[in-house]
Amino acid sequence: xxxxxxxxxxxxxxxxxxxxxxxxxxxxxxxxxxxxxxxxxxxxxxxxxxxxxxxxxxxxxxxxxxxxxxxxxxxxxxxxxxxxxxxxxxxxxxxxxxxxxxxxxxxxxxxxxxxxxxxxxxxxxxxxxxxxxxxxxxxxxxxxxxxxxxxxxxxxxxxxxxxxxxxxxxxxxxxxxxxxxxxxxxxxxxxxxxxxxxxxxxxxxxxxxxxxxxxxxxxxxxxxxxxxxxxxxxxxxxx
Amino acid sequence: xxxxxxxxxxxxxxxxxxxxxxxxxxxxxxxxxxxxxxxxxxxxxxxxxxxxxxxxxxxxxxxxxxxxxxxxxxxxxxxxxxxxxxxxxxxxxxxxxxxxxxxxxxxxxxxxxxxxxxxxxxxxxxxxxxxxxxxxxxxxxxxxxxxxxxxxxxxxxxxxxxxxxxxxxxxxxxxxxxxxxxxxxxxxxxxxxxxxxxxxxxxxxxxxxxxxxxxxxxxxxxxxxxxxxxxxxxxxxxxx
Ligand SMILES: Nc1ncnc2c1ncn2[C@@H]1O[C@H](COP(=O)(O)OP(=O)(O)O)[C@@H](O)[C@H]1O
Ligand SMILES: [Mg+2]
Numbered sequence: 001x002x003x004x005x006x007x008x009x010x011x012x013x014x015x016x017x018x019x020x021x022x023x024x025x026x027x028x029x030x031x032x033x034x035x036x037x038x039x040x041x042x043x044x045x046x047x048x049x050x051x052x053x054x055x056x057x058x059x060x061x062x063x064x065x066x067x068x069x070x071x072x073x074x075x076x077x078x079x080x081x082x083x084x085x086x087x088x089x090x091x092x093x094x095x096x097x098x099x100x101x102x103x104x105x106x107x108x109x110x111x112x113x114x115x116x117x118x119x120x121x122x123x124x125x126x127x128x129x130x131x132x133x134x135x136x137x138x139x140x141x142x143x144x145x146x147x148x149x150x151x152x153x154x155x156x157x158x159x160x161x162x163x164x165x166x167x168x169x170x171x172x173x174x175x176x177x178x179x180x181x182x183x184x185x186x187x188x189x190x191x192x193x194x195x196x197x198x199x200x201x202x203x204x205x206x207x208x209x210x211x212x213x214x215x216x217x218x219x220x221x222x223x224x225x226x227x228x229x230x231x232x233x234x235x236x237x238x239x
Numbered sequence: 240x241x242x243x244x245x246x247x248x249x250x251x252x253x254x255x256x257x258x259x260x261x262x263x264x265x266x267x268x269x270x271x272x273x274x275x276x277x278x279x280x281x282x283x284x285x286x287x288x289x290x291x292x293x294x295x296x297x298x299x300x301x302x303x304x305x306x307x308x309x310x311x312x313x314x315x316x317x318x319x320x321x322x323x324x325x326x327x328x329x330x331x332x333x334x335x336x337x338x339x340x341x342x343x344x345x346x347x348x349x350x351x352x353x354x355x356x357x358x359x360x361x362x363x364x365x366x367x368x369x370x371x372x373x374x375x376x377x378x379x380x381x382x383x384x385x386x387x388x389x390x391x392x393x394x395x396x397x398x399x400x401x402x403x404x405x406x407x408x409x410x411x412x413x414x415x416x417x418x419x420x421x422x423x424x425x426x427x428x429x430x431x432x433x434x435x436x437x438x439x440x441x442x443x444x445x446x447x448x449x450x451x452x453x454x455x456x457x458x459x460x461x462x463x464x465x466x467x468x469x470x471x472x473x474x475x476x477x478x479x
Contacts, residue, residue: 127289128326128385132340132392133316142339146330225330226372 009191013198016185023181024202026095030177031164034102038163039156041103042110047140049115060111067108073169076101080173098170098177106163113155117148150221157214161207168203178202240265240396240427241286245295248281255281257451258295263396263429268422270438270459271431273448274474279431282448283398286429287311287318299396316344319389323401325381327373333360333384334369337391345392352391359387363417379410383417390421397421399430435479439463447471 013020048060067075080097091097121144129139168179182199186192241263248256255278263269271279284290286297292305299314328336337359338352347355360366363383373381382402389397399418403411415437422428422441432438438445438459445462447455447470455468463479466472 122326124322124324124326125328128320128322128328131287131289131315131318131320132389133312133344134340135312138343142343143328147328150330224372224374226375 008194010194010198012185012189012191013194016181016188019176019181019184020178020198020202022176023178023199024206026176026180027164027167027178027203027206030095030098030102030167030170030175031160033099034106034167035160035163037099037103038106038110038159041107042114045107045111046114046118049111050118064108064111067105068112072101072105072166073172075105076169076173079104094170094173094175097173098167098175101170102163102167105166106159109159109162110156113152113159114148116155117152118144120151121147153214153218153221157218160214161210164206164210165203178206240267240300241429242298243286243295244298246282246285246292246297247294248278248285248290249293255451256285256293259453261446261453261456263427266425266427267443268427268441269429269444269446270442271429271446271448272433272435272438272462272474272478273446273454277448278451279448280400283320283400283429283431286398287315287320289320312344316392317395319392319394319397321382321385321389321397321399321402323404325373325378325385325405327381327385327388329373331372332369333365333371333373333376336373336384337388340388341391355391356387359390360384362390362420363387364413377410378406379413382406382410382414386414386417386421396427396429399428399432401431401433403432403434433478435463435475447474449474 045060045064048056049064051057051060076098079101080091080094084092084097084100118140125143125147126136126139129143130136134142168177170177171179171183174180179199182195185195185198189195241261243259243261246256246259247254259282271282273279281290285292286299286304288297288304288311297304299318302309302314304311304314328339331339334353334356337356338347338349341347341352341355342349357366357369360369363386365380365383365387368376368380368384373384376384386402402418403414406414411434415434418428418430418437419441430437430442440459442459444456445459446453447462447466447468449470455462455466455471457466462471463475466475
């Protein structure tokens, strides 16, 4: 067996460039839809897990436990081959199945991040808000969530990167994602170095871009709430 | 104005308030003193239902606070509270800290709310800090903003839970001065405090609490100078 570095043929990648470009779009689409949906879902699940009402708490808890406790690959297959056909009588295509599975899965992980973020805000904040006559929903929206959000930014960023990579699992339902493009080329030429290296590099480029975006957001939401650059952190004495 | 009847509060097995009866009249300044852990904060927090009440009742202007038919948010509009740890909203500047509840809860329009905030900031001597953020303020300034924030709801009663205990000594006076001014203006106040000077000077009544009970109640003179109660005397001998 030889690994023939000198005989690398990227021309065959070039021949399939449309497939790879489409793969990038599909991967991006799945990731963005799954992630944004997962944030909204995670917000409800996370707050549900903080509810004192048992009929809210337990469904949210079991949902999160299920989606965190089973492999995403299994969830994708279940949704694509069982859940969606049972509900609609037929498949809705790989994209709907894939996006749904990623969204439902991401929602469970985000729920834990959001719950922990909300819980990390000092109790005194809620008490001050409530003592001013704010109903709990108003206090949550105006006082707790804006503060909790900052603490959620780094872990939610990690979640985005993780989801981008995990989205490659939809390849099993023949979704035309980035990994699938590599598989097609590999099958067509019976060569593995070029297509999978290409796929890896393209994923790396995507994670790089996402990392930059996350770093920017994190910087915007860094420690201090004071908008100006030159700020006094703590000043004593009378005004 | 505030009527407390047979107030009991337990945290699980721990009984923290063991039956308290008291009535606060309009414009009275009530100072609550007592050793740490005696239940002073819990007593105060039961008044605006930050702690739910195990047994007994609290009435504010005749409305029972711990009644499922009572909208507690309505009552809280009339009861301001100032905390030991200030609890300012760190993500908002001073102005927004003050205007948020009038805007969201009293449905005041932003212009009016801002004007009110400016007036209140002048009152607490921080007119120049409207655009500052809490992290840019000293402890004394933060507490004065917290008082202004509570006043912005135009409450009829103010509750203070050791408002100067977290402050460096040199900042205590600026906060007490604001409280005194408020007292002179006729605010009804319940003040948990370790500032015996304030209690003596400003209190209409002084309440001494120990181990979840209201041990003794009277004018500052009766409590500080003429108490015959052993526990009161023991406590005062330690703090005075
Ligand atoms: N949320 C709580 N859970 C359990 N115990 C509490 C809680 N809050 C207060 N306690 C207990 O109740 C007692 C009285 O506390 P507190 O009212 O804060 O006293 P004080 O303000 O007089 O120092 C203390 O023993 C304290 O540990
Ligand atoms: Mg206390």
